[in-house]
Amino acid sequence: MPLYTLASKKPFAEQTRFDIAQVITDVHCGLTGAPTEFVNVVFMTGYSMRRGTILGVNGNVRTGGDRTAGLYEQLNQQMRQRIAEAAKLDLSKVLVTLIGIEPHWVVEGGMVLPPPGEEAGWLERKNAVHAAMGVGTA
């Protein structure tokens, strides 16, 4: 979490998919402070999009903690802008929808996710747990 799914009719080239995912990671982590390892991006192709849209982006993101309504607004706007640039699309052709998810509804890395703003301590605990389990980095 976050999980961003991107739907389009025609597939984007592999490099473009990779570049869009980097941009999503940059924007999400830059604005929210979430670690990059949380960010998942999935591309779906072959879908007829609603009128005027070429790329539909849905993001399931954590709510609560230090996040405000203003932050989600900013996240939506910047995400749309930067994705449009990376995909070489007009801004009006990109639709971004964010849906909030409670952090304690998700387990990643073997642990329940922390509220936004408490990631540093969570990562430390997770690394300690993984070390105790004898597993290195993925």
Place this chain on the structure above:
Amino acid sequence: MRSLITIQEGQISLEQIKALEEVLRKLYAEHICDDKLTIIWNIAAKQHTITDRKWSRSSTVTMEVPDGLETQKREAFMLEVEKSWRAVTGQHPDQVAVGAFDQSRYTDILKGNLTRFSTWGRISYLAKLFTRIFISKARYGVLITRFNQ
């Protein structure tokens, strides 16, 4: 109740999928409720998923649970699913995400996925989804589809 699972193409065998499905159903019945659980496996094509800036080897398990499920019960369930999943697949803990979402929010997410499509896109998506999962059920005994149509 519904469960949507995303796995990477070529990463998890059919035998493992069947074993995982059995474990998920058992844990769901033990921790959550006896309601019928429909599990749909969604396979992501290679180089179509990115996690932590790299091409992904991750699996994402999402499940619908009754609204307002108590936190302790929800967390115990997710942690048990995560542990059992890794026991079958041998994946690293960082490659497995498990979500147990309130039913109402899960519905919002699924609706949100469809609202970006045109009317024809929705019909086509659902038609392909149902065709694929019924064929898959007949052939393999589990409901498997793909993200890319």
